[in-house]
Amino acid sequence: MGKEIYAKHCVKCHGQNGRGEMAGMPDFSWKGADRNGLSRSDPQLVGRIKVGKGICPAFHGILTDPEIMNVVTYLRTFR
C-alpha cells in the first residue's frame, strides 16, 4: 500500500529507486549517517512529510496519517 502511495505522490521527484530525480535530493537508499531524514523515528517522519520541506510538498490534508505511515514503511525498504 505504501508503494502505491509512493508511486502516485512521491516517485516523480524521489525516483523509482528512492535516489531522487534532481540535484540536492535525499537518497533514501543511503545507509550512513542522516542524509535523508530516515534516521528519524516514524512519528517524526510522518510529521515531517505532513509539513513538507523546501520543494517537498506538505501532504497534510492530502494523505491521512495511516497513509503517510505506510509510505514511511516503504521508504525504509530502499535501504
Ligand code: HEC
Ligand atoms: C515536487 C517534488 C517532490 C515530491 C512530489 C515529494 N518530494 Fe520529498 N523531497 C523533495 C525535495 C526536493 C527534498 C529535499 C528537501 C530539502 O532538503 O530541502 C525532499 C525531501 C524529502 C524527505 C527528507 C526530509 C528531511 O527531513 O530531510 C522525505 C522523508 C521526503 N521528501 C518524503 C517524501 C514523500 C513520502 C513524498 C510523497 C508522499 C514526497 N517526499 C514527495 C521533493 C519532493
